[in-house]
Amino acid sequence: MSDAIRVALATSTPGLALDRDLPAMLAALRARGLDAVAVCWDAEGFDWSACAAVVIRSTWDYAERRTHYLAWAEAVAAVTRLDNPIALLRWNTDKRYLHELAARGVPVVPTRFVAPGEPPILPEHGEFVVKPAVSAGARDTARYAQRHRDAARRHVAALHAGGATAMVQPYLSRIDEGERALVFLGGAFSHAMRKGPVLTEPGVLDNDREAHPGLLPHQPSAAELDLAAAALAAVPGSHTPLYARVDLALADDGSPVLMELELVEPNLFIIDDDTALRRFTDLVHERAR
Known part of the structure; x- marks a missing residue:
């Protein structure tokens, strides 16, 4: 060759x-x-x-x-x-892009970024998630209940000690209904997958957890497709990405919200869809x- x-x-x-x-x-x-x-x-x-x-x-x-x-x-x-x-x-590659998307009207999971030197402000009610602003594969990410607030503060402190900005987000109560991953190729919707929750146990930081548990094909709703299109339309610049993965979940009221917009190295689940591989x-x- x-x-x-x-x-x-x-x-x-x-x-x-x-x-x-x-x-x-x-x-x-x-x-x-x-x-x-x-x-x-x-x-x-x-x-x-x-x-x-x-x-x-x-x-x-x-x-x-x-x-x-x-x-x-x-x-x-x-x-x-x-x-x-x-x-x-x-x-x-820095999840502070979520603030930019939110400012452009894209519904995203409410996110507070805590830079090194800033004190963590944790939610007063419900479960929440702490993770680094620069990460892949849910590394150094954990779910916390209110009884774990001290552990969550130590988690933020450990991220700061490594020079990382921390993120604090509410843990979505309907996440058990599945995270949705909508894959776009050349700017056009290709296919979607749904997986079970990754952070299954509060108070546990486990970097060896399964990244895509219970993976199944998913037929996105019109609302999910609309949100994915809005998120991609809000990306700065004029380049059409070769690929994009839009990760969504359901808010408490059942409406979709953006968890992450993956434009760098996402698993595209190509082998799960023959048409996608050809495209x-x-x-x-x-x-x-």
């Missing part, structure tokens, strides 16, 4: 081990005649400029080295096509050419 157009799917050591979509993506791209390779984003000596396109996939260890990661992405974007674009990576392959092929 020496004369084939080279496309790199950027991953990581955890991604090589755990990314369920990666083998299917590589096989589909190679079947289209592309020289598709999976490469850890921090691999030494790899020539990114030899690629017609670099598609960011499972770079799941970026949160611990965000500055280094964005510098790598900037260097790649200077020599070839990067999907998603560097501007979206800068914006989306993804078509888009990468078109953009690489």
Whole structure:
């Protein structure tokens, strides 16, 4: 395949081990005649400029080295096509983008950001969640009941000690009805999945929990599709993302609210939808050419 157009799917050591979509993506791209390779984003000596396109996939260890990661992405974007674009990576790798979306009228889970040096203000009623503003795969995230307030404060303090900004959000009472993940490819809705709650036990910080328990196909409601479209329309810039995953849940009144807008390295559940794999392959092929 020496004369084939080279496309790199950027991953990581955890991604090589755990990314369920990666083998299917590589096989589909190679079947289209592309020289598709999976490469850890921090691999030494790899020539990114030899690629017609670099598609960011499972770079799941970026949160611990965000500055280094964005510098790598900037260097790649200077020599070839990067999907998603560097501007979206800068914006989306810090969850303070939720404030910006809320200011633009997108219904989001109420979120308070607590920077290092600021005292945590915890909800006075109900359960709540504490997590870092820069994270992937729900790492360093825990659910707390009111009886766990001291543990929650220690959690915030530990995040601050590591230089991280903490997030505090209410734990949605209807989360047991499932988190919805709506996947968009090339700006168009592709498919959706629903999973069970991840933070099943209050007061427990467990970075080895299953990320997508009870995963099932989901038929989104009109309200969910409208919210997803509104969230994507509020993304700054004029670039249409190669991919996007819009994570939603139900508020107490049953209306959908945005939990996260994933534009960097989300699991796209490609192997769970044959049409999505073909669409993804078509888009990468078109953009690489």
